[in-house]
Amino acid sequence: MTKQPDTIRLTTAQAIIRWLSNQFIQIDGQEMRLCGGGFGIFGHGNVTCLGEALYNVRDELPLYRGQNEQSMGFAAAGYAKQWLRQRFMFCTASAGPGTANLLTAAGLAHANRLPLLLLCGDTFITRLPDPVLQQMENYGDPTLGVNDAFKPVVRYWDRISHPAQIIQSLPNAIATMLDPADCGPAFLGLPQDVQGWTYDYPKVFFEKKMHRIRRQTPDSDEVADAIALLKTAKRPMIIAGGGVQYSGAVDELTAFAEAHQIPVVETIAGRANMLATHPLNIGPIGVTGSNSANAIAEKADVIVAVGTRLQDFTTGSWTAFSKDARFISINAARHDAGKHMSLPVVGDAKLALTALGAALDFRAPADWVQTAQDERKTWDAYVADNVSYGNRPNSYAQAIGAVNELCDPRDRIVAAAGGLPAEVTANWRTLDVGTVDVEFGFSCMGYEIAGAWGARIAQAEREPDQDVITFCGDGSYMMLNSDIYSSVLSRKKLIVMLLDNGGFAVINKLQNNTGNESFNNLIADCPTVPEPFGVDFVAHATSMGAEAEKVSNLSELGDAFKRAKASDKTYVIVMNVDPYEGWTTEGHAWWEVGTPHITNSDRVREAHQDWESSRPKQRKGV
Secondary structure (H helix, E strand, O other), rough: OOOOOEEEEHHHHHHHHHHOOOEEEEOOOOOOOOEEEEEOOOOOOOOHHHHHHHHOOOOOOOOOOOOOOOHHHHHHHHHHOOOOOOOOOEEEEEOHHHOOOOOHHHHHHHHOOOEEEEEEEOOOOOOOOOOOOOOOOOOOOOOOOOHHHHHHHEEEEEOOOHHHHHHHHHHHHHHHOOOOOOOEEEEEEEHHHHHHOOEEHHHHHHHHEEEEOOOOOOHHHHHHHHHHHHHHOOOOOEEEOHHHHHHOOOHHHHHHHHHOOOOHHHOOOOOOOOOOOOOOOEOOOOOOOOHHHHHHOOOEEEEEEEEEOOOHHOOOOOOOOOOOOOOEEEEOOHHOOOOHHHHHEEOHHHHHHHHHHHHOOOOOOOOHHHHHHHHHHHHHHHHHOOOOOOOOOOOHHHHHHHHHHHHHOEEEEEEEOOOOHHHHHHHHOOOOOEEEEOOOEEEEOHHHHHHHHHHHHHHHHHOOOOOEEEEEEEEHHOOOOOOOHHHHHHOOOOOEEEEEEEOOOHHHHHHHHHHOOOOOOOHHHHHOOOOOOOHHHHHHHHOOOEEEOOOOOHHHHHHHHHHHHHHOOOEEEEEEEOOOOOOOOOOOOOOOOOOOOOOOOOHHHHHHHHHHHHHHOOOOOO
């Protein structure tokens, strides 16, 4: 068959990569590729065809060599967060375990509503060589394989069984990743034979395309209903979530709060929506929040939730608010806007806040605002003491306070699972908007260093003189640390604050708080460990090419941090912190966890009864 003049013959893999390299977006007036490149580990399932295609565009779509597929996905998530979901990276892995390693990263991107394109090897569509290396056979369904496991953790899933299918599938995948209401990871399974098959693609498919992120105008009736409810408020409050930043609505949020004198509290994802010094910023809310935010939350009668999915750490498992409180929920996603009997305003946060502000003739009572501000002053005094260095054991809070004092306002702060997200959320005082990434959507250990590497790649494209500073516990470090090596190889400097408390100390704390004995969390409390010992983290980090040092106190930490700032290479600062003392003890809302209803332990029984004593406060809305 003769190839038509308006077509071009390419392999499936070549066509995917050519198409990706021709997708663009404008950000702040600057034209950029929508896809910033990718992270890849090659195997037999992707090296021969997809690898060949990527080599030919290695300048346009830089490929960062990963050390672990899961950490590649975390790095891509950190990149997307830094770009506020306006750009994304792809990850490519081989068939079988390489691809399966990306499942956790897909879950993280899904929970956090982040764009991530997964280009993963798959078994042969012809089935002629079946069973093949690393194939997971399903006896009753030959179409079912490891890649089907991604269906619950991605927003878009497809297995390409013919080269022509990408003409439909690629635009759909991108549309999903750029949709504010449905944003999340997209998965394309690429069978090894199909990757190399050729097709005469229409040339128009590869023409340059400029993308825009949709801004959904809120329904005028929903806006009117919200205004009517707000006018009845005696004690209004705004909950500012991560969606405020994704919408680019920080200025609109601030202007709305100022015009109507409504106190603002922040979710974990919404940290750094407002500066710590703003008079209407009353602090972080919820389980890992502040006394100030939680104090006004339980008194508020009308609550405007902007760009938040109202996760249980925000709501205190729905005990943080009065049962009579009414919610207005502004969200691009209908699913989130209607939670817990909220009055929904489905639409873009920037447009919705502008529409509300233009039509709302209302100011919160001055005594309510003063009450909120007084609560914040008391909380600020607590934090100042909490982060200070006195005659007490080293703590997370002290390390956070030292970095907060010495870092540049535009440096990016990263934290993830364990005790540090709570400590950063409670104790960090925001120096500039959009500078904090606390990954608590999926609460995923291992994100700290990998996510910071991805953030640094993105940051280098816009603010190359700034640093990414990641707070990491020893448990997370042991779980996933190889991207220290990645950051050194790629010359994307990180500052890693490695705080060693001898194991999984925050879960040990939960274990103790529910009446249980310390067991299998701290290394010292593992019955299968005859002789506990600590890891030489300095030697380990140095072996991966980083600079590293261990400090014994806060004064030494400050000096080490200055050296880290001056260095041009990834720098790891190690400090031991006490696993039992020094935790932030104020600011906590109730959190529902399952505790034993029957036990032989008096301590566990008493803890269960104490825990359940707060349940009557729980809202029963759906």
